[in-house]
Amino acid sequence: MALTNLQYATLLREYEDKQMRSKKTQMERVYEIYSAIPEYEAADDAVSTASLEQARRLLQGDHDALDELKDRLRELKERKSSLLRAHGYPENYLEPVYECPKCRDTGYIGSQRCSCLKQKIVSILYEQSNIKEHLTEENFDTLRTDFYQGEDLAAFQKTVAAAHAFVNNFKSEYRNLLFYGNVGVGKTFLSNCIAKELIEQGQLVLYFSASGLIEALRNNSSQKTGEDLYNSNEDLYNCDLLLIDDLGTEYNNAYVTTQLFNCLNERHLRKKATLISTNLSLEDIRDRYSDRIFSRISSHYDLYKITGPDIRMSKKTLSVRK
Numbered sequence: 001m002a003l004t005n006l007q008y009a010t011l012l013r014e015y016e017d018k019q020m021r022s023k024k025t026q027m028e029r030v031y032e033i034y035s036a037i038p039e040y041e042a043a044d045d046a047v048s049t050a051s052l053e054q055a056r057r058l059l060q061g062d063h064d065a066l067d068e069l070k071d072r073l074r075e076l077k078e079r080k081s082s083l084l085r086a087h088g089y090p091e092n093y094l095e096p097v098y099e100c101p102k103c104r105d106t107g108y109i110g111s112q113r114c115s116c117l118k119q120k121i122v123s124i125l126y127e128q129s130n131i132k133e134h135l136t137e138e139n140f141d142t143l144r145t146d147f148y149q150g151e152d153l154a155a156f157q158k159t160v161a162a163a164h165a166f167v168n169n170f171k172s173e174y175r176n177l178l179f180y181g182n183v184g185v186g187k188t189f190l191s192n193c194i195a196k197e198l199i200e201q202g203q204l205v206l207y208f209s210a211s212g213l214i215e216a217l218r219n220n221s222s223q224k225t226g227e228d229l230y231n232s233n234e235d236l237y238n239c240d241l242l243l244i245d246d247l248g249t250e251y252n253n254a255y256v257t258t259q260l261f262n263c264l265n266e267r268h269l270r271k272k273a274t275l276i277s278t279n280l281s282l283e284d285i286r287d288r289y290s291d292r293i294f295s296r297i298s299s300h301y302d303l304y305k306i307t308g309p310d311i312r313m314s315k316k317t318l319s320v321r322k
Contacts, residue, residue: 184310
């Protein structure tokens with residue numbers, strides 16, 4: 001799953017509009033101050049005059065001109081700040097007004113995407129995947145344990161406690177989770193509980209079915225090698241949490257195994273959390289995938305087996321009885 005060229009171009013136009021609004025607001029404030037404080041406009045004019053004069057002197061070989069210009073500009077800056085304060089304005093009143101001060105509404109910090117742009121991309125991807133709708137229904141507030149009994153209940157409560165700890169310590173502690181067990185026991189529901197909490201914290205969470213992840217990796221690698229391929233996968237490698245649902249339902253071959261390992265390994269090297277849910281047993285994972293993948297998961301993931309009835313079927317049975 002990735003943005004189309006049109007979607008990305010639309011996002012960049014939004015940032016251009018933000019910059020234009022910021023510039024317009026700044027110019028309106030400049031005219032306001034010039035009208036209210038004529039001395040401020042005079043001080044601004046003096047800055048331009050001093051700069052031109054010192055430039056002329058520098059060209060003539062006057063090596064003291066630069067130091068004198070710095071002193072003069074410092075005096076004028078203090079003068080302007082004093083004028084603003086005296087008339088009840090904050091000193092930063094004429095500075096640009098940005099929605100995101102980190103990137104100055106460009107979407108980028110240097111060559112890297114700003115967190116605000118990343119969040120917008122994630123939001124679009126979530127809309128496309130319809131997961132937001134699921135999160136309104138599948139979260140810790142709606143979590144139920146009454147379908148579990150005995151050892152199943154104890155194991156599920158332990159897993160829920162681990163999920164809460166994962167969320168609470170997310171910013172300070174690097175961890176990965178694997179939820180495994182039979183169909184319908186609550187693995188995806190609990191994964192969505194975690195996703196919702198972290199999204200509300202402002203973390204960048206990407207959700208993929210296992211087949212969707214492989215498709216994204218395949219599309220990214222199409223006719224790309226080296227640095228271009230690395231950059232195409234940057235969101236997958238660098239989002240705060242990558243949620244892979246239903247591992248084992250994807251078509252499997254050597255290519256898929258290699259792509260999956262590269263993704264999991266790169267995220268581990270960057271200390272970026274990954275949450276996997278699967279109907280496979282640990283033995284199935286070992287047999288289906290390479291030793292490298294099984295070693296990576298068994299060594300660097302907290303493993304939680306969820307057991308119990310097929311909750312979806314139990315809900316249908318209750319509905320019929322009603």
